[in-house]
Amino acid sequence: MKIYLAKHAGFCFGVKRAMDIATKLIGEDNVYSLGPLIHNPQVVEDLEMKGIKCVKELDEIPKGKVIIRAHGVPPQEIQQAKELRLDVVNAVCPYVKKVHNITKKLEEGGYQVIILGEKKHPEVIGIKGNSENAIVIEDLRDTKKLSNYKKIGLVSQTTQSKEKFGELIEELEKHTQELKVYNTICDATEQRQQSAVELAKKVDLMIVLGGYNSGNTRRLAELCSKETETVHVEKFSDLDKKVLAGKEEIGVTAGASTPDYLIKELLKELKSYRVG
Numbered sequence: 001m002k003i004y005l006a007k008h009a010g011f012c013f014g015v016k017r018a019m020d021i022a023t024k025l026i027g028e029d030n031v032y033s034l035g036p037l038i039h040n041p042q043v044v045e046d047l048e049m050k051g052i053k054c055v056k057e058l059d060e061i062p063k064g065k066v067i068i069r070a071h072g073v074p075p076q077e078i079q080q081a082k083e084l085r086l087d088v089v090n091a092v093c094p095y096v097k098k099v100h101n102i103t104k105k106l107e108e109g110g111y112q113v114i115i116l117g118e119k120k121h122p123e124v125i126g127i128k129g130n131s132e133n134a135i136v137i138e139d140l141r142d143t144k145k146l147s148n149y150k151k152i153g154l155v156s157q158t159t160q161s162k163e164k165f166g167e168l169i170e171e172l173e174k175h176t177q178e179l180k181v182y183n184t185i186c187d188a189t190e191q192r193q194q195s196a197v198e199l200a201k202k203v204d205l206m207i208v209l210g211g212y213n214s215g216n217t218r219r220l221a222e223l224c225s226k227e228t229e230t231v232h233v234e235k236f237s238d239l240d241k242k243v244l245a246g247k248e249e250i251g252v253t254a255g256a257s258t259p260d261y262l263i264k265e266l267l268k269e270l271k272s273y274r275v276g
């Protein structure tokens with residue numbers, strides 16, 4: 001059994017940055033993250049053990065520091081944190097911040113903002129908060145249902161796929177006289193998707209490692225499954241070993257919120273695993 005790791009896999013710049021910011025706060029009292037710092041339950045559990053507590057709502061925090069994670073939040077929540085006299089630690093990925101700024105500018109310029117993204121994903125909720133009436137679309141079907149607007153401005157959740165983003169443009173043109181398109185998919189996402197697909201084309205099985213709650217990991221699995229048999233697991237022990245039977249070449253990739261140690265562990269276990 002030969003095992004290959006995708007050229008780009010695991011922690012992206014924004015996640016690494018958020019982790020570094022959080023790590024520096026370990027040992028201080030009253031440090032909280034608003035929502036899981038990154039979409040990886042193993043990492044979040046580890047941070048909890050080191051004293052960084054994860055809360056769902058700001059009013060669960062009595063006092064102290066609140067880390068705003070890489071995905072960002074709507075501006076109203078930052079305001080609320082300040083009103084609660086919490087010390088805001090900004091770990092928002094600069095690429096996400098850029099989407100917030102574009103969204104604000106489009107709205108000020110009279111554009112109907114359309115966001116390609118997962119309606120319930122925190123990053124999308126954060127982007128949407130920068131506009132009074134932005135509309136989130138998840139796919140071409142949603143796009144077809146849109147009304148017509150004089151001017152439309154399109155942005156994307158940073159972890160969407162380029163193909164999906166491209167598909168929508170032609171349809172959106174039918175709904176407006178003026179379409180402004182900002183491809184806000186970040187480089188790290190594109191690199192991970194491209195190298196995963198390249199590898200998937202060559203192997204009998206792809207293993208995609210990362211949080212089940214991680215949108216970018218789910219998207220990697222979706223793209224790989226178009227090329228070859230694909231499984232998405234959070235750790236090696238989750239893997240149903242039956243899928244390894246008869247496989248000669250196995251590819252591994254990992255989402256942008258998957259830490260190195262979990263990738264190394266999976267590779268090590270796979271290399272020593274003998275199909276019975």
Ligand code: F3S
Binds near residue numbers: 013015096186216
């Ligand atoms: Fe930032 Fe892109 Fe990662 S937007 S958090 S570098 S996936």
